[in-house]
Amino acid sequence: MGKQACIIGLGARTAVGYRAYASAVAVRAGISRIQAHPYMIDKSGEPFMTALHRPLEVHERRKRILSLATSAFDEVLEALPPECKTRLPIYLGLPELGPLFTREDARWISEGLAQHASPLCTPELAILTEGHASGMAGLEQAVAALRSGEAECCVVGGADSFMDPDLLESLDEAGRVASSSNRWGFPPGEGAGWLAVCTAEFARRFKLKSLARVAGVATAQETHGMHTRTVCVGQGLAQAMREAAAKAGTPITRQYCDINGERYREDEFSYAILRVPSAMFVNAVDYVAPTDCWGHTGAATAPLLMMLPIISEDRGFSPGPAPMVWCGSESGLRGAAVLHFNQEVAR
Known part of the structure:
Protein backbone atom coordinates (compact mmCIF):
# COMPACT_ATOMS: atom_id res chain seq x y z
CA MET A 1 0.00 0.00 0.00
CA GLY A 2 2.86 2.40 0.78
CA LYS A 3 4.02 2.35 -2.85
CA GLN A 4 0.67 3.51 -4.20
CA ALA A 5 0.96 6.79 -6.13
CA CYS A 6 -1.14 9.59 -4.70
CA ILE A 7 -1.82 13.03 -6.14
CA ILE A 8 -1.46 15.60 -3.36
CA GLY A 9 -1.26 18.91 -5.24
CA LEU A 10 -2.33 20.71 -8.40
CA GLY A 11 -1.16 23.72 -10.36
CA ALA A 12 -2.58 25.30 -13.50
CA ARG A 13 -2.61 28.39 -15.66
CA THR A 14 -5.14 28.47 -18.48
CA ALA A 15 -7.17 30.86 -20.58
CA VAL A 16 -10.06 30.46 -18.12
CA GLY A 17 -8.15 30.71 -14.83
CA TYR A 18 -4.94 31.70 -13.10
CA ARG A 19 -4.96 28.65 -10.82
CA ALA A 20 -6.14 25.06 -10.84
CA TYR A 21 -9.43 25.46 -8.96
CA ALA A 22 -10.42 28.58 -10.89
CA SER A 23 -9.73 26.83 -14.20
CA ALA A 24 -11.63 23.66 -13.29
CA VAL A 25 -14.65 25.51 -11.93
CA ALA A 26 -14.78 27.66 -15.06
CA VAL A 27 -14.83 24.54 -17.25
CA ARG A 28 -17.60 22.98 -15.18
CA ALA A 29 -19.59 26.21 -15.55
CA GLY A 30 -19.08 26.10 -19.32
CA ILE A 31 -17.18 29.38 -19.41
CA SER A 32 -15.32 29.76 -22.68
CA ARG A 33 -12.47 32.13 -23.53
CA ILE A 34 -12.46 31.31 -27.23
CA GLN A 35 -12.62 34.64 -29.00
CA ALA A 36 -11.14 36.57 -31.89
CA HIS A 37 -7.39 37.03 -31.69
CA PRO A 38 -6.60 40.76 -31.39
CA TYR A 39 -4.36 40.87 -34.47
CA MET A 40 -3.65 37.46 -36.04
CA ILE A 41 -5.86 36.64 -39.05
CA ASP A 42 -6.45 33.42 -40.97
CA LYS A 43 -6.27 32.75 -44.71
CA SER A 44 -9.86 33.96 -45.11
CA GLY A 45 -8.90 37.34 -43.69
CA GLU A 46 -10.77 36.77 -40.43
CA PRO A 47 -9.27 36.79 -36.91
CA PHE A 48 -8.18 33.41 -35.57
CA MET A 49 -10.58 32.16 -32.92
CA THR A 50 -8.27 31.26 -30.04
CA ALA A 51 -8.27 30.72 -26.29
CA LEU A 52 -5.61 33.33 -25.68
CA HIS A 53 -4.30 33.96 -22.17
CA ARG A 54 -4.29 37.73 -22.50
CA PRO A 55 -2.38 38.66 -19.30
CA LEU A 56 0.87 37.23 -20.70
CA GLU A 57 3.09 40.11 -21.75
CA VAL A 58 5.50 38.07 -23.90
CA HIS A 59 4.80 37.12 -27.52
CA GLU A 60 7.44 34.55 -28.48
CA ARG A 61 6.05 31.03 -28.20
CA ARG A 62 8.76 29.55 -26.01
CA LYS A 63 8.59 32.54 -23.66
CA ARG A 64 4.85 32.10 -23.32
CA ILE A 65 5.31 28.39 -22.57
CA LEU A 66 7.91 29.14 -19.90
CA SER A 67 5.80 31.85 -18.31
CA LEU A 68 2.79 29.53 -18.11
CA ALA A 69 4.88 26.65 -16.78
CA THR A 70 6.56 28.65 -14.00
CA SER A 71 3.30 30.23 -12.85
CA ALA A 72 1.57 26.86 -12.48
CA PHE A 73 4.72 25.33 -10.96
CA ASP A 74 4.65 27.87 -8.13
CA GLU A 75 1.11 26.78 -7.31
CA VAL A 76 1.79 23.05 -7.21
CA LEU A 77 4.88 23.60 -5.05
CA GLU A 78 2.61 25.03 -2.34
CA ALA A 79 1.34 21.51 -1.63
CA LEU A 80 4.77 20.03 -0.90
CA PRO A 81 6.49 19.92 2.50
CA PRO A 82 9.98 21.44 2.73
CA GLU A 83 11.55 18.00 3.23
CA CYS A 84 10.89 16.87 -0.35
CA LYS A 85 12.16 20.08 -1.91
CA THR A 86 15.80 19.18 -1.25
CA ARG A 87 15.55 16.73 -4.17
CA LEU A 88 12.57 17.07 -6.43
CA PRO A 89 12.24 15.05 -9.66
CA ILE A 90 10.35 17.14 -12.23
CA TYR A 91 8.82 15.68 -15.41
CA LEU A 92 7.81 18.37 -17.90
CA GLY A 93 5.96 17.63 -21.13
CA LEU A 94 6.58 19.93 -24.09
CA PRO A 95 5.53 20.08 -27.77
CA GLU A 96 6.91 17.56 -30.22
CA LEU A 97 10.12 18.53 -31.97
CA GLY A 98 9.91 19.90 -35.49
CA PRO A 99 10.58 23.01 -37.58
CA LEU A 100 8.41 25.19 -35.32
CA PHE A 101 9.60 23.78 -32.00
CA THR A 102 13.25 22.80 -31.93
CA ARG A 103 15.54 21.03 -29.53
CA GLU A 104 17.02 24.44 -28.74
CA ASP A 105 13.55 25.70 -27.74
CA ALA A 106 13.12 22.72 -25.42
CA ARG A 107 16.56 23.29 -23.90
CA TRP A 108 15.84 27.01 -23.38
CA ILE A 109 12.59 26.24 -21.56
CA SER A 110 14.25 23.53 -19.49
CA GLU A 111 17.00 25.86 -18.37
CA GLY A 112 14.49 28.61 -17.63
CA LEU A 113 12.37 26.33 -15.46
CA ALA A 114 15.43 24.99 -13.64
CA GLN A 115 16.60 28.53 -12.92
CA HIS A 116 13.14 29.49 -11.68
CA ALA A 117 12.86 26.38 -9.48
CA SER A 118 16.37 26.47 -7.99
CA PRO A 119 15.62 28.97 -5.18
CA LEU A 120 12.52 26.95 -4.26
CA CYS A 121 13.85 23.38 -4.47
CA THR A 122 16.65 21.23 -5.87
CA PRO A 123 15.20 20.26 -9.26
CA GLU A 124 16.04 17.10 -11.18
CA LEU A 125 14.46 17.91 -14.51
CA ALA A 126 13.36 15.46 -17.20
CA ILE A 127 11.96 16.93 -20.41
CA LEU A 128 9.58 14.91 -22.57
CA THR A 129 9.02 16.36 -26.04
CA GLU A 130 6.13 13.99 -26.76
CA GLY A 131 3.40 16.54 -27.54
CA HIS A 132 -0.18 16.16 -26.38
CA ALA A 133 0.40 12.91 -24.48
CA SER A 134 3.75 13.92 -22.97
CA GLY A 135 2.21 14.56 -19.56
CA MET A 136 0.87 11.01 -19.56
CA ALA A 137 4.33 9.67 -20.39
CA GLY A 138 5.71 11.79 -17.55
CA LEU A 139 3.13 10.41 -15.12
CA GLU A 140 3.97 6.85 -16.15
CA GLN A 141 7.66 7.49 -15.47
CA ALA A 142 6.90 9.21 -12.16
CA VAL A 143 4.71 6.35 -10.94
CA ALA A 144 7.45 3.87 -11.87
CA ALA A 145 10.00 5.92 -9.91
CA LEU A 146 7.73 5.99 -6.84
CA ARG A 147 7.01 2.26 -6.93
CA SER A 148 10.66 1.34 -7.41
CA GLY A 149 11.74 3.49 -4.46
CA GLU A 150 13.77 5.80 -6.67
CA ALA A 151 11.72 8.75 -5.40
CA GLU A 152 9.09 9.44 -2.76
CA CYS A 153 7.67 12.60 -4.25
CA CYS A 154 7.82 14.30 -7.64
CA VAL A 155 5.91 16.68 -9.88
CA VAL A 156 4.57 16.01 -13.36
CA GLY A 157 3.50 18.73 -15.76
CA GLY A 158 3.05 19.98 -19.26
CA ALA A 159 3.01 23.37 -20.95
CA ASP A 160 2.24 24.55 -24.46
CA SER A 161 1.05 27.49 -26.52
CA PHE A 162 -0.31 27.72 -30.05
CA MET A 163 0.02 31.52 -30.06
CA ASP A 164 2.67 31.70 -32.73
CA PRO A 165 2.07 33.27 -36.18
CA ASP A 166 3.99 30.61 -38.11
CA LEU A 167 2.34 27.75 -36.22
CA LEU A 168 -1.16 29.16 -36.65
CA GLU A 169 -0.52 29.76 -40.34
CA SER A 170 0.69 26.19 -40.90
CA LEU A 171 -2.30 24.75 -39.04
CA ASP A 172 -4.65 27.00 -41.00
CA GLU A 173 -3.12 25.93 -44.32
CA ALA A 174 -3.60 22.30 -43.28
CA GLY A 175 -7.26 22.96 -42.52
CA ARG A 176 -6.91 22.11 -38.85
CA VAL A 177 -7.99 25.37 -37.18
CA ALA A 178 -11.66 25.96 -36.46
CA SER A 179 -13.05 28.92 -38.40
CA SER A 180 -16.15 30.12 -40.22
CA SER A 181 -15.00 28.15 -43.26
CA ASN A 182 -13.75 25.03 -41.44
CA ARG A 183 -16.08 23.04 -39.23
CA TRP A 184 -13.64 20.21 -38.52
CA GLY A 185 -10.92 22.12 -36.74
CA PHE A 186 -9.82 22.99 -33.22
CA PRO A 187 -9.57 26.32 -31.37
CA PRO A 188 -5.88 26.92 -30.54
CA GLY A 189 -5.22 27.46 -26.86
CA GLU A 190 -2.40 27.58 -24.35
CA GLY A 191 -1.80 26.62 -20.76
CA ALA A 192 0.20 24.69 -18.21
CA GLY A 193 -0.71 22.06 -15.65
CA TRP A 194 1.16 20.31 -12.84
CA LEU A 195 0.49 17.38 -10.52
CA ALA A 196 2.35 16.68 -7.27
CA VAL A 197 2.61 12.90 -6.90
CA CYS A 198 3.98 10.93 -3.97
CA THR A 199 3.82 7.51 -2.32
CA ALA A 200 1.03 6.78 0.15
CA GLU A 201 3.62 6.27 2.88
CA PHE A 202 5.10 9.72 2.20
CA ALA A 203 1.62 11.29 2.39
CA ARG A 204 0.91 9.59 5.72
CA ARG A 205 4.26 10.61 7.17
CA PHE A 206 3.64 14.30 6.47
CA LYS A 207 -0.15 14.15 7.01
CA LEU A 208 -0.92 15.20 3.44
CA LYS A 209 -4.38 14.79 1.96
CA SER A 210 -4.57 12.45 -1.02
CA LEU A 211 -6.70 14.12 -3.69
CA ALA A 212 -6.70 10.96 -5.79
CA ARG A 213 -4.83 7.72 -6.25
CA VAL A 214 -3.29 6.84 -9.60
Whole structure:
Protein backbone atom coordinates (compact mmCIF):
# COMPACT_ATOMS: atom_id res chain seq x y z
CA MET A 1 0.00 0.00 0.00
CA GLY A 2 2.86 2.40 0.78
CA LYS A 3 4.02 2.35 -2.85
CA GLN A 4 0.67 3.51 -4.20
CA ALA A 5 0.96 6.79 -6.13
CA CYS A 6 -1.14 9.59 -4.70
CA ILE A 7 -1.82 13.03 -6.14
CA ILE A 8 -1.46 15.60 -3.36
CA GLY A 9 -1.26 18.91 -5.24
CA LEU A 10 -2.33 20.71 -8.40
CA GLY A 11 -1.16 23.72 -10.36
CA ALA A 12 -2.58 25.30 -13.50
CA ARG A 13 -2.61 28.39 -15.66
CA THR A 14 -5.14 28.47 -18.48
CA ALA A 15 -7.17 30.86 -20.58
CA VAL A 16 -10.06 30.46 -18.12
CA GLY A 17 -8.15 30.71 -14.83
CA TYR A 18 -4.94 31.70 -13.10
CA ARG A 19 -4.96 28.65 -10.82
CA ALA A 20 -6.14 25.06 -10.84
CA TYR A 21 -9.43 25.46 -8.96
CA ALA A 22 -10.42 28.58 -10.89
CA SER A 23 -9.73 26.83 -14.20
CA ALA A 24 -11.63 23.66 -13.29
CA VAL A 25 -14.65 25.51 -11.93
CA ALA A 26 -14.78 27.66 -15.06
CA VAL A 27 -14.83 24.54 -17.25
CA ARG A 28 -17.60 22.98 -15.18
CA ALA A 29 -19.59 26.21 -15.55
CA GLY A 30 -19.08 26.10 -19.32
CA ILE A 31 -17.18 29.38 -19.41
CA SER A 32 -15.32 29.76 -22.68
CA ARG A 33 -12.47 32.13 -23.53
CA ILE A 34 -12.46 31.31 -27.23
CA GLN A 35 -12.62 34.64 -29.00
CA ALA A 36 -11.14 36.57 -31.89
CA HIS A 37 -7.39 37.03 -31.69
CA PRO A 38 -6.60 40.76 -31.39
CA TYR A 39 -4.36 40.87 -34.47
CA MET A 40 -3.65 37.46 -36.04
CA ILE A 41 -5.86 36.64 -39.05
CA ASP A 42 -6.45 33.42 -40.97
CA LYS A 43 -6.27 32.75 -44.71
CA SER A 44 -9.86 33.96 -45.11
CA GLY A 45 -8.90 37.34 -43.69
CA GLU A 46 -10.77 36.77 -40.43
CA PRO A 47 -9.27 36.79 -36.91
CA PHE A 48 -8.18 33.41 -35.57
CA MET A 49 -10.58 32.16 -32.92
CA THR A 50 -8.27 31.26 -30.04
CA ALA A 51 -8.27 30.72 -26.29
CA LEU A 52 -5.61 33.33 -25.68
CA HIS A 53 -4.30 33.96 -22.17
CA ARG A 54 -4.29 37.73 -22.50
CA PRO A 55 -2.38 38.66 -19.30
CA LEU A 56 0.87 37.23 -20.70
CA GLU A 57 3.09 40.11 -21.75
CA VAL A 58 5.50 38.07 -23.90
CA HIS A 59 4.80 37.12 -27.52
CA GLU A 60 7.44 34.55 -28.48
CA ARG A 61 6.05 31.03 -28.20
CA ARG A 62 8.76 29.55 -26.01
CA LYS A 63 8.59 32.54 -23.66
CA ARG A 64 4.85 32.10 -23.32
CA ILE A 65 5.31 28.39 -22.57
CA LEU A 66 7.91 29.14 -19.90
CA SER A 67 5.80 31.85 -18.31
CA LEU A 68 2.79 29.53 -18.11
CA ALA A 69 4.88 26.65 -16.78
CA THR A 70 6.56 28.65 -14.00
CA SER A 71 3.30 30.23 -12.85
CA ALA A 72 1.57 26.86 -12.48
CA PHE A 73 4.72 25.33 -10.96
CA ASP A 74 4.65 27.87 -8.13
CA GLU A 75 1.11 26.78 -7.31
CA VAL A 76 1.79 23.05 -7.21
CA LEU A 77 4.88 23.60 -5.05
CA GLU A 78 2.61 25.03 -2.34
CA ALA A 79 1.34 21.51 -1.63
CA LEU A 80 4.77 20.03 -0.90
CA PRO A 81 6.49 19.92 2.50
CA PRO A 82 9.98 21.44 2.73
CA GLU A 83 11.55 18.00 3.23
CA CYS A 84 10.89 16.87 -0.35
CA LYS A 85 12.16 20.08 -1.91
CA THR A 86 15.80 19.18 -1.25
CA ARG A 87 15.55 16.73 -4.17
CA LEU A 88 12.57 17.07 -6.43
CA PRO A 89 12.24 15.05 -9.66
CA ILE A 90 10.35 17.14 -12.23
CA TYR A 91 8.82 15.68 -15.41
CA LEU A 92 7.81 18.37 -17.90
CA GLY A 93 5.96 17.63 -21.13
CA LEU A 94 6.58 19.93 -24.09
CA PRO A 95 5.53 20.08 -27.77
CA GLU A 96 6.91 17.56 -30.22
CA LEU A 97 10.12 18.53 -31.97
CA GLY A 98 9.91 19.90 -35.49
CA PRO A 99 10.58 23.01 -37.58
CA LEU A 100 8.41 25.19 -35.32
CA PHE A 101 9.60 23.78 -32.00
CA THR A 102 13.25 22.80 -31.93
CA ARG A 103 15.54 21.03 -29.53
CA GLU A 104 17.02 24.44 -28.74
CA ASP A 105 13.55 25.70 -27.74
CA ALA A 106 13.12 22.72 -25.42
CA ARG A 107 16.56 23.29 -23.90
CA TRP A 108 15.84 27.01 -23.38
CA ILE A 109 12.59 26.24 -21.56
CA SER A 110 14.25 23.53 -19.49
CA GLU A 111 17.00 25.86 -18.37
CA GLY A 112 14.49 28.61 -17.63
CA LEU A 113 12.37 26.33 -15.46
CA ALA A 114 15.43 24.99 -13.64
CA GLN A 115 16.60 28.53 -12.92
CA HIS A 116 13.14 29.49 -11.68
CA ALA A 117 12.86 26.38 -9.48
CA SER A 118 16.37 26.47 -7.99
CA PRO A 119 15.62 28.97 -5.18
CA LEU A 120 12.52 26.95 -4.26
CA CYS A 121 13.85 23.38 -4.47
CA THR A 122 16.65 21.23 -5.87
CA PRO A 123 15.20 20.26 -9.26
CA GLU A 124 16.04 17.10 -11.18
CA LEU A 125 14.46 17.91 -14.51
CA ALA A 126 13.36 15.46 -17.20
CA ILE A 127 11.96 16.93 -20.41
CA LEU A 128 9.58 14.91 -22.57
CA THR A 129 9.02 16.36 -26.04
CA GLU A 130 6.13 13.99 -26.76
CA GLY A 131 3.40 16.54 -27.54
CA HIS A 132 -0.18 16.16 -26.38
CA ALA A 133 0.40 12.91 -24.48
CA SER A 134 3.75 13.92 -22.97
CA GLY A 135 2.21 14.56 -19.56
CA MET A 136 0.87 11.01 -19.56
CA ALA A 137 4.33 9.67 -20.39
CA GLY A 138 5.71 11.79 -17.55
CA LEU A 139 3.13 10.41 -15.12
CA GLU A 140 3.97 6.85 -16.15
CA GLN A 141 7.66 7.49 -15.47
CA ALA A 142 6.90 9.21 -12.16
CA VAL A 143 4.71 6.35 -10.94
CA ALA A 144 7.45 3.87 -11.87
CA ALA A 145 10.00 5.92 -9.91
CA LEU A 146 7.73 5.99 -6.84
CA ARG A 147 7.01 2.26 -6.93
CA SER A 148 10.66 1.34 -7.41
CA GLY A 149 11.74 3.49 -4.46
CA GLU A 150 13.77 5.80 -6.67
CA ALA A 151 11.72 8.75 -5.40
CA GLU A 152 9.09 9.44 -2.76
CA CYS A 153 7.67 12.60 -4.25
CA CYS A 154 7.82 14.30 -7.64
CA VAL A 155 5.91 16.68 -9.88
CA VAL A 156 4.57 16.01 -13.36
CA GLY A 157 3.50 18.73 -15.76
CA GLY A 158 3.05 19.98 -19.26
CA ALA A 159 3.01 23.37 -20.95
CA ASP A 160 2.24 24.55 -24.46
CA SER A 161 1.05 27.49 -26.52
CA PHE A 162 -0.31 27.72 -30.05
CA MET A 163 0.02 31.52 -30.06
CA ASP A 164 2.67 31.70 -32.73
CA PRO A 165 2.07 33.27 -36.18
CA ASP A 166 3.99 30.61 -38.11
CA LEU A 167 2.34 27.75 -36.22
CA LEU A 168 -1.16 29.16 -36.65
CA GLU A 169 -0.52 29.76 -40.34
CA SER A 170 0.69 26.19 -40.90
CA LEU A 171 -2.30 24.75 -39.04
CA ASP A 172 -4.65 27.00 -41.00
CA GLU A 173 -3.12 25.93 -44.32
CA ALA A 174 -3.60 22.30 -43.28
CA GLY A 175 -7.26 22.96 -42.52
CA ARG A 176 -6.91 22.11 -38.85
CA VAL A 177 -7.99 25.37 -37.18
CA ALA A 178 -11.66 25.96 -36.46
CA SER A 179 -13.05 28.92 -38.40
CA SER A 180 -16.15 30.12 -40.22
CA SER A 181 -15.00 28.15 -43.26
CA ASN A 182 -13.75 25.03 -41.44
CA ARG A 183 -16.08 23.04 -39.23
CA TRP A 184 -13.64 20.21 -38.52
CA GLY A 185 -10.92 22.12 -36.74
CA PHE A 186 -9.82 22.99 -33.22
CA PRO A 187 -9.57 26.32 -31.37
CA PRO A 188 -5.88 26.92 -30.54
CA GLY A 189 -5.22 27.46 -26.86
CA GLU A 190 -2.40 27.58 -24.35
CA GLY A 191 -1.80 26.62 -20.76
CA ALA A 192 0.20 24.69 -18.21
CA GLY A 193 -0.71 22.06 -15.65
CA TRP A 194 1.16 20.31 -12.84
CA LEU A 195 0.49 17.38 -10.52
CA ALA A 196 2.35 16.68 -7.27
CA VAL A 197 2.61 12.90 -6.90
CA CYS A 198 3.98 10.93 -3.97
CA THR A 199 3.82 7.51 -2.32
CA ALA A 200 1.03 6.78 0.15
CA GLU A 201 3.62 6.27 2.88
CA PHE A 202 5.10 9.72 2.20
CA ALA A 203 1.62 11.29 2.39
CA ARG A 204 0.91 9.59 5.72
CA ARG A 205 4.26 10.61 7.17
CA PHE A 206 3.64 14.30 6.47
CA LYS A 207 -0.15 14.15 7.01
CA LEU A 208 -0.92 15.20 3.44
CA LYS A 209 -4.38 14.79 1.96
CA SER A 210 -4.57 12.45 -1.02
CA LEU A 211 -6.70 14.12 -3.69
CA ALA A 212 -6.70 10.96 -5.79
CA ARG A 213 -4.83 7.72 -6.25
CA VAL A 214 -3.29 6.84 -9.60
CA ALA A 215 -4.88 3.42 -9.97
CA GLY A 216 -3.46 2.74 -13.43
CA VAL A 217 -1.51 4.51 -16.15
CA ALA A 218 -0.36 3.21 -19.52
CA THR A 219 0.98 4.45 -22.83
CA ALA A 220 0.94 2.83 -26.25
CA GLN A 221 1.95 3.66 -29.80
CA GLU A 222 -0.49 4.20 -32.65
CA THR A 223 1.14 3.11 -35.91
CA HIS A 224 -1.38 4.93 -38.11
CA GLY A 225 -0.46 8.56 -37.52
CA MET A 226 -2.67 11.60 -37.63
CA HIS A 227 -3.11 13.41 -40.92
CA THR A 228 -1.57 10.67 -43.05
CA ARG A 229 -3.03 8.51 -45.82
CA THR A 230 -3.35 5.53 -43.49
CA VAL A 231 -6.59 4.85 -41.61
CA CYS A 232 -6.49 4.91 -37.83
CA VAL A 233 -8.77 2.32 -36.27
CA GLY A 234 -7.96 3.14 -32.65
CA GLN A 235 -5.54 0.32 -31.87
CA GLY A 236 -3.04 2.41 -29.88
CA LEU A 237 -5.66 4.30 -27.88
CA ALA A 238 -7.59 1.12 -27.15
CA GLN A 239 -4.42 -0.58 -25.91
CA ALA A 240 -3.62 2.29 -23.53
CA MET A 241 -7.21 2.30 -22.27
CA ARG A 242 -7.29 -1.46 -21.69
CA GLU A 243 -3.97 -1.55 -19.85
CA ALA A 244 -4.80 1.39 -17.59
CA ALA A 245 -8.25 -0.04 -16.79
CA ALA A 246 -6.80 -3.50 -16.13
CA LYS A 247 -4.37 -2.04 -13.59
CA ALA A 248 -7.22 -0.14 -11.93
CA GLY A 249 -9.51 -3.17 -11.81
CA THR A 250 -12.75 -1.21 -11.67
CA PRO A 251 -15.33 0.09 -14.18
CA ILE A 252 -14.63 3.58 -15.52
CA THR A 253 -17.25 6.08 -14.40
CA ARG A 254 -16.45 9.00 -16.72
CA GLN A 255 -13.83 9.91 -19.32
CA TYR A 256 -11.88 13.17 -19.69
CA CYS A 257 -10.23 13.49 -23.07
CA ASP A 258 -8.69 15.67 -25.79
CA ILE A 259 -11.44 15.39 -28.41
CA ASN A 260 -11.11 18.85 -29.91
CA GLY A 261 -13.29 19.17 -33.00
CA GLU A 262 -10.96 17.46 -35.47
CA ARG A 263 -12.60 14.57 -37.30
CA TYR A 264 -9.54 12.35 -36.73
CA ARG A 265 -9.88 12.36 -32.95
CA GLU A 266 -13.60 11.63 -33.00
CA ASP A 267 -13.14 8.77 -35.46
CA GLU A 268 -10.27 7.31 -33.43
CA PHE A 269 -12.35 7.39 -30.25
CA SER A 270 -15.24 5.66 -32.02
CA TYR A 271 -12.99 2.83 -33.15
CA ALA A 272 -11.17 2.56 -29.81
CA ILE A 273 -14.40 2.15 -27.84
CA LEU A 274 -15.29 -0.83 -30.03
CA ARG A 275 -11.93 -2.46 -29.24
CA VAL A 276 -12.26 -2.50 -25.45
CA PRO A 277 -14.52 -4.73 -23.31
CA SER A 278 -18.02 -3.27 -22.98
CA ALA A 279 -17.90 -3.82 -19.22
CA MET A 280 -14.88 -1.52 -18.93
CA PHE A 281 -17.10 1.57 -18.79
CA VAL A 282 -20.26 2.36 -16.87
CA ASN A 283 -21.16 4.48 -19.91
CA ALA A 284 -18.71 4.37 -22.81
CA VAL A 285 -19.86 7.69 -24.30
CA ASP A 286 -19.92 9.68 -21.05
CA TYR A 287 -16.95 11.98 -21.56
CA VAL A 288 -15.81 15.55 -20.90
CA ALA A 289 -13.81 17.36 -23.60
CA PRO A 290 -13.00 20.91 -22.36
CA THR A 291 -11.43 22.21 -25.58
CA ASP A 292 -14.51 24.34 -26.17
CA CYS A 293 -13.66 26.24 -22.97
CA TRP A 294 -9.88 26.64 -22.80
CA GLY A 295 -8.95 25.69 -26.36
CA HIS A 296 -6.64 22.90 -27.41
CA THR A 297 -3.82 22.95 -24.87
CA GLY A 298 -1.26 20.68 -26.57
CA ALA A 299 1.42 19.32 -24.26
CA ALA A 300 -0.43 20.67 -21.20
CA THR A 301 -3.42 18.44 -21.96
CA ALA A 302 -2.85 15.44 -19.66
CA PRO A 303 -2.25 17.23 -16.32
CA LEU A 304 -4.98 19.77 -17.06
CA LEU A 305 -7.48 17.02 -17.83
CA MET A 306 -6.55 15.15 -14.63
CA MET A 307 -7.29 18.12 -12.41
CA LEU A 308 -10.92 18.27 -13.65
CA PRO A 309 -12.21 15.05 -12.02
CA ILE A 310 -10.07 15.68 -8.93
CA ILE A 311 -11.60 19.11 -8.32
CA SER A 312 -15.09 17.84 -9.21
CA GLU A 313 -14.66 15.18 -6.52
CA ASP A 314 -13.34 17.71 -4.03
CA ARG A 315 -16.39 19.93 -4.60
CA GLY A 316 -18.89 17.08 -4.47
CA PHE A 317 -19.70 16.97 -8.19
CA SER A 318 -18.00 13.72 -9.14
CA PRO A 319 -20.18 11.20 -11.02
CA GLY A 320 -18.20 8.25 -9.68
CA PRO A 321 -15.01 7.04 -8.03
CA ALA A 322 -12.98 5.93 -11.07
CA PRO A 323 -12.56 8.48 -13.89
CA MET A 324 -10.26 7.87 -16.85
CA VAL A 325 -8.15 10.50 -18.59
CA TRP A 326 -6.81 9.84 -22.09
CA CYS A 327 -5.10 11.79 -24.87
CA GLY A 328 -2.94 11.32 -27.95
CA SER A 329 0.05 12.93 -29.65
CA GLU A 330 0.41 13.54 -33.38
CA SER A 331 3.49 11.30 -33.54
CA GLY A 332 1.43 8.33 -32.33
CA LEU A 333 1.87 8.25 -28.54
CA ARG A 334 -1.38 7.44 -26.74
CA GLY A 335 -1.85 7.55 -22.99
CA ALA A 336 -4.56 6.75 -20.46
CA ALA A 337 -4.77 6.95 -16.69
CA VAL A 338 -7.41 5.89 -14.18
CA LEU A 339 -7.83 7.73 -10.88
CA HIS A 340 -9.44 6.42 -7.69
CA PHE A 341 -11.07 8.62 -5.08
CA ASN A 342 -12.03 8.04 -1.45
CA GLN A 343 -8.45 7.17 -0.63
CA GLU A 344 -7.71 9.33 2.40
CA VAL A 345 -4.10 9.04 3.50
CA ALA A 346 -3.57 11.77 6.09
CA ARG A 347 -4.16 10.80 9.73
